[in-house]
Amino acid sequence: MEIFTAIADPVRRDILALLRRGETAAGTLVDTLALPQPNVSKHLKALREAGLVTIRIDGPRRLYSLDPGPLAELDAWLAPYREFWASRLDALGDHLDRTD
Amino acid sequence: MEIFTAIADPVRRDILALLRRGETAAGTLVDTLALPQPNVSKHLKALREAGLVTIRIDGPRRLYSLDPGPLAELDAWLAPYREFWASRLDALGDHLDRTD
DNA sequence: AAAGCATATTCCTGTCAATGCATATTATTG
DNA sequence: CAATAATATGCATTGACAGGAATATGCTTT
Known part of the structure; x- marks a missing residue:
């Protein structure tokens, strides 16, 4: 599995x-x-x-x-997404700027 | 889901x-x-x-x-396991010590 | 060897989810 | 409003997986 x-x-x-x-x-x-x-x-x-x-x-x-080996793999899979939730508030700000 | x-x-x-x-x-x-x-x-x-x-x-x-919100949850779930793969090589060393 | 404990495996059944195909919905263009 | 493009939904089929009950395997003790 x-x-x-x-x-x-x-x-x-x-x-x-x-x-x-x-x-x-x-x-x-x-x-x-x-x-x-x-x-x-x-x-x-x-x-x-x-x-x-x-x-x-x-x-x-x-x-x-x-x-924990496979969990480290999961961690690696997750890595590219980390920056996204770091920049989430920024993106929200941008969105609000655009939509009004 | x-x-x-x-x-x-x-x-x-x-x-x-x-x-x-x-x-x-x-x-x-x-x-x-x-x-x-x-x-x-x-x-x-x-x-x-x-x-x-x-x-x-x-x-x-x-x-x-x-x-990325839910992925942050996944990241949080993963957090308690992080120390495990950090200490994995140590554990291997201990294991080898014990088993011979 | 027999009996008992710890764990795994098998079989069966129900459920959920993935896919393929057809069709419905909504928006645009003429 | 008809036609078409973009996307979603419905239905049927299939396969994967979880759970329960019964049974098998393997180790240990007597």
Whole structure:
């Protein structure tokens, strides 16, 4: 799954936010999110395929960590747009000048 | 449509990129993207509903402009993750230390 | 080896969104 | 007002994805 699609789902965004706290077992995520285990497991799979999380196996547990790489790509995608909201008030001023 | 869903579609991302050049007529977008006109029109509607573009009517033409407001929201969402890719190499170092 | 816990996978179903095609709407020009 | 250009909307089809329920896999303990 692609990064843009991966973060389009609110549950997956919740998972990413939880993982900011640090490496977390799948079961802990299930408990915290209060969602069915298969549901969470599938979202984790999607995040894995998007490269947003990594697994470390610890016995029967899967410990998930945030991999910010794809988010850095998103940040890069966003970069060319930054100047636009910096200049937004200016543009508004121009618009008002033109329309009256 | 929500911002995350809006930018999940590659055609809509293309449209946003084109609009960085400035206010553009719908027909110009159709020509540039080489996609069927109704297709582009529907994506423009989605972008409108997400607040990512604004219309200015000029006779029979609809001139579309980028509205970066929602992208600023995306930027804000991304903010808490920034430190993660800043510290990524450090984390890799720690990991290597631990795993050998 | 059996039982139990943690997690993943499969199957099914409903929903949403993307596309193609046809048609409607609105504005301009003659 | 007819004709045409620019754009939007409606409808039908298809495909992707989320959710639920059941089951499979793998590790651990006894």
